[in-house]
Amino acid sequence: MKNLPTLFCGIFFALAFSFSGLILTGHIQLGGLEPSTETLVPSDDDPNVMVMEEGQTRYPLPLSGIAQQGKQVYIELGCIYCHTQQIRRPGFGADIERGWGLRQTVARDYVRQDRVLLGTMRTGPDLAHVGGRYAGDAGRDWNHLHLYNPQTVSPGSTMPPYPFLYETREIINEPSPKALDFPADSEYAPPPGYEIVPTRRAEALVEYLLSLRVDYSLPEAPIPE
Amino acid sequence: MSNESHRISPSTNPYSSEDGSVRAELSAIDASIRTAALFFVVSAIGWLMIGTVLALMAAFKSHDPDFLGAYEWLTFGRVRSAHLNAMAFGWANNVIFAVGLWIMARLCRSTVDHKGILLIAGISWNIGVTIGVLGILRGEITSVEWLEIPQYATPMLALSYALIGVWGVMAFRFRKGDHVYVSQWYILAALFWFPWLYIVAQAMIIWFPARGVVQAVVNWWFAHNVLGLWLTPMALATVYYVIPKVLGRPIHSYYLSVLGFWSLAIFYNWAGMHHLIGGPVPVWLVSAGIVASVMMVIPVIVVGLNHHMTVVGRHREVWRSPTLRFAVFGAISYTITSLIGSSMALRSVNEVTHFTHFTVGHAHQGVYAFFTMVMFGGVYYMMPRLLKREWPSAGLISLHFWAASIGITIMIVALHVGGWIQGLQMNNSEIPFIETVENTVPWLKARSVSGLLLTVGHVAFAINFFWMLFAAGAVRSRQEPTLLTKERKPV
Known part of the structure; x- marks a missing residue:
């Protein structure tokens, strides 16, 4: 390991690996999560798809x-x-x-x-x-x-x-x-x-x-x- | 036994390398970094003392909540966090900047030019930490673990760091010679990893907060990696540097060094998710963290073996040399604390240890018994070479060693045992919670006692250090290295 570019690539990809695996993937999975009603009901268009009921409170509630x-x-x-x-x-x-x-x-x-x-x-x-x-x-x-x-x-x-x-x-x-x-x-x-x-x-x-x-x-x- | 095995390498004596040209070159490098390195060590020791006082306050408050209870700026949550940040960003980073950059410059055989910029960056780093720690005490604490320093102080820290870290990279870029030593890999990698971690964590938690528990994921990716990809590589680089230097014997195995480095680089940075076991995050994230934590056994065993094989048969020299006595204590602690850490990541163990003082004990075993002890060794090695004079008092070094090693051992045992009991009782809902709290008190008192011992050690260290720095003529003229036991006559 005498070569700066090679060594540096290894060092870079080691952390890039967990950065994408944990941080970016975690963000993709959870970063768009929205409040929800307590239960879901089948959609009118497609009964296999569960959706939030209209007019129901969405939790968690915002703080006063x-x-x-x-x-x-x-x-x-x-x-x-x-x-x-x-x-x-x-x-x-x-x-x-x-x-x-x-x-x-x-x-x-x-x-x-x-x-x-x-x-x-x-x-x-x-x-x-x-x-x-x-x-x-x-x-x-x-x-x-x-x-x-x-x-x-x-x-x-x-x-x-x-x-x-x-x-x-x-x-x-x-x-x-x-x-x-x-x-x-x-x-x-x-x-x-x-x-x-x-x-x-x-x-x-x-x-x-x-x-x-x-x-x-x-x-x-x-x-x- | 041959004579050789009783002798400490001549390289412990800064004046007596056999090769005159090597000596001259190292001397020129030392001279080029002297002012900056001295500034960093003095700052590090200053922060160590401040951090110690804050730690003592926090420790006493944890079993005696009325102690200084009327002052808002000294409330437990703030004093404890001020302690952590003073130690992590004041003591640890400054001592890394001193010892790490010095080792890097020496190994790259490159002098540090434009050292004025390095000094200014160092001053502004310390101003940033001061503003940050005062901000925490004033109540501008963020309450994000390991990132408590208020938002307004962090750009200054990031900028100063960039100006400091770049010196290590430049030294590497303009290195002489063909060989790249294992310490250089660790230092180069850590200098690059730390800012990446810090900037991502600042951005995704403080400046542009990510949604919900993504913050917690980022938080523990950062906080665990500060230990694993910043403090750990710097301490390992120091151990890899000082053992062969003092013993005059090469590292046992190049291949183990390579394996140890790359397995740490690949596994450690996934491990932080074990701080979220049982928490409101997807199970796959936690499982990934557990797998990586267990895989950490590989770099730990490999590095431990490599260090052990290098010092084996030379234990008397290790014991005589102040540098190695501290560094080897730290290296042994690295093996122990890492193996405990791997097992703490298992769900069944974590169910007990999570949320308890066990984790606090574990953190101190890592940051103090390993990192700090190694860095004490590094400072004991570096200072005579920078100042061209010896440590004034072997007695004070001895006192420092015994107070620190006994103190930290008491703390680790007390918090591990007390924390384990706390965890078992917390998981038994038939025991009222207040009883589990009361049962931790004796162990927390033992922790305060250990803190007093550590304080004694730090004071001894500081006295010896400043005595050396402002040395009287008698200290200046000493030629022989300061060692802790008398040399035995060769048989």
Whole structure:
């Protein structure tokens, strides 16, 4: 191997091989994937061809504006380094048995995401369906207490606290309706006369977490009955 | 035993090559790259120290979440990522630019001309990394693994890299002599592969995001190949260079070298898909990654065998030479970590190790126990030749070696065992999740202890380095190479 052109060709084609095999082929297969209705119906023209039903909702749904802002907070804080957003199939790991999701996630679940946050580390639990696990006002309250200081609702957790997403302030006249509702005798509650209220970033982040739910079927990934 | 087997090659002593013309030529090459190489090593050591401090913070936070918990810019996700980028793009790339380009210039027997441009490119690379790491701490982190540096800093990095990498290619283009040594293949290939990987990953994830999980495919094609097609070839090139140099004995087999190089080039770049096992990507992509990961056994065994056969019977010299003690530790780690990596790609093993601290341990075995240890060896070899003076303290080298080797061993064992238990428990839904978290804490504390040991080693290294750089007269006048044990009298 004394010859620069020969050596260089080998070096070039070695990487070109996987670049076309993985990246380009992967892109051809998945790069045009679109949201879909939950089930398909036979086409009017050709009953052997399955098509999406007219007028049905197409999943995954787009994020709301505030949830999109919350995703940015999720990115800024590096949540991905301890939390995945992918549910593995039954029989491979215990994701579904742990209640982290209703079904495995598939490529189509991510097609609306401008940044895909699959993650590779589960220092904490998976969050692909966390909005289904902690839903509504109860879920919102839980998430705020948990983010302010995880020990409040999850003693023994190694998750960092995010006090900088909250404001501790003196109660003037009426307490804020948004103030965190600590459990009675919680050692993390603010002193009497003070309250802890979420900043806009905390509110956005929690709305994002609440929006994370894989509670719809896709043709290739139905939720089992 | 003959006298020969007890002697370290004269080439360890920068002043005493037998052939005067060879010595003069190497000396001219060393002189031409000295300023740039010194700049890169000093930067590398600076980043190593910064990366170490960030690593310690992240390590303590992982078992004591309230530690520095009130500061947003020091939250775990950012400190951990700042650590990774400081080490990967600060320490690793700078030390590669120093040692890799120096080896390339020497092997090509070509002096580095227009070195001012190389120096400017090096300065702008380091400014780019600084902006990037500060950006991560400020919250402009991308949350794309191994590509956390904010978008605005990356064009500067790409441009600086192009101006640095081209020197290696130019050295090769204008090389003298007929023979091309195995280290040159690795360095030339890596210099070309790294920008391709980086630009594709930046383009398809950050600048013009591909749809959905295609991003994840690109992400792991990039991130795994940074290790396999950038750090690994550079470290192997260094091992291939320093072993024969120090022992004065040629590499065991040319054919094994060829086989090892091309099998790495062909298989490694498919392997990254094993990071997506069980994930929402087509199964064929993952299977391709698993096949390639298992095929990696070939280059690993071949290279391991080739290195082993070259040093066999000369273990005392390996132990005496600071360069080889580090480089051979790294080479052995390469074999071990790669074989563990191949087995981690099997679905049944991956089901346990995926998403756990096992993977973190594995990454540190690759990047630290292999790459970083080899590069320490490379710096121990290069500096006396660049500065024409010896390392001031054998004791500090010894301390560096023991702190680093014991420290990294503790970390690897703790994270592998702790991670394996974590994986088994995570896959057993009868164990509450919070219990699996609590059970990792003792292992994470052991990791922090190992971090403290590594810090001791890095401080010893830095003290010795700067002592040498700003050496007092006593150090300057030393003629004998600094070795770690006394030479035994020939029988």
